[in-house]
Amino acid sequence: MANTGRRERLRAETTAEIKGVALALMASGGPDAITLRAIAREMGMTANAIYGYFATRDDLVTTLIDDVYTGLADAVDGAWAATGGQDAAVRIQAWAAAFRGWALAHPEGFRLIYGDPVPGYRAPDGGAAPEAARRVCTGLTGLAAAAWPYAERLYEGSAFEWSDFDAGLLDKVRPLFPQLPPAGVALALRIWGHLHGTVSLEVYGHLSRQAVSPDKLFREETRQLVRELGLS
Template structure:
């Protein structure tokens, strides 16, 4: 047997490969990702995968983009779930959703923000649209608060000139916003990421009865330092 008839083939093999990849990542961890193992489970041969992804890194890139999209969805949902005009409540909702998503999908989180794949480096330009979108919820709220005059700070270290250009690309996919807002969003992100990444790597003991009090403390610090009311 060389090639099964279409009826016995898996429809939408491209999607099936990604699904199987996620399944195996969830079960055996990100670094155990193996093309041959995926092929085995799908009952195809390994080189068949090359019809859908030029190499393993391309598959990883596709997974990362999917992860960013899922992550971004949860951020945007959290923002839009808050009714009324309390944008500080929205900021908090986004922050909680961030940690929640990371704890629900620790492997995906590490896939995006860590470097768990041997020799893999993400191709910036391919990933950027979904990456920018995933942080757009945070940026949009900081920007709204700034426009409403609720941003406490007015000056901030500026990004190096040669990088301001990449901010422009960022805006294209992450939504327009003032440079100040984007910078504040980034420092908020760095704080949130600091806690979450240490938690996920098991380097932080859980503070509070549910392990989330340290995080709430930090959410509060952020609100107090950067915003009024």
């Protein structure tokens, strides 16, 4: 039993190291750099030894995507839960701050799920990280649902219909937010575009010369967003 426990611990440690090296290779060389042979070389292992942990490169990438999405979902869900009972403006700003904080702490992970795709990668049936990705998606829709009573005026006369949105997305969010009309989904995407765009500029280094304080810029942009939505 002691030997079994030791083997399991060593396997877990090696698996974690493989994933860490893969993200580090991506950070330095882009998505093309994630190969099992390159990881084996960095770790001083043989390629055959790596295959004992991940049968294919795509298996490794799928695991990484799942880990990354889960970390992001935990961060934003935690911020939302911590602000329960407070007004919508506070909750949206808390969710946004958690998203940015996670992205800055895990830039390689952000690039993996929101940047350039890994060349040749084929996700398994059902997609990579379906549960964690769903949590992020429904969290964003939750922001729209909280803001909708105030932001509905922005979509007066809207021509949005359910057919304008992906059926898979609707399957995830409509049961959770049955009161939200099609334009409410558009609002969720609007909020997402605003937050994602600003964070992407920072993660990819495009704000380093333009903004002295990216943190202040993000906070003020988020405040302006909630004001635009009609929140206090």
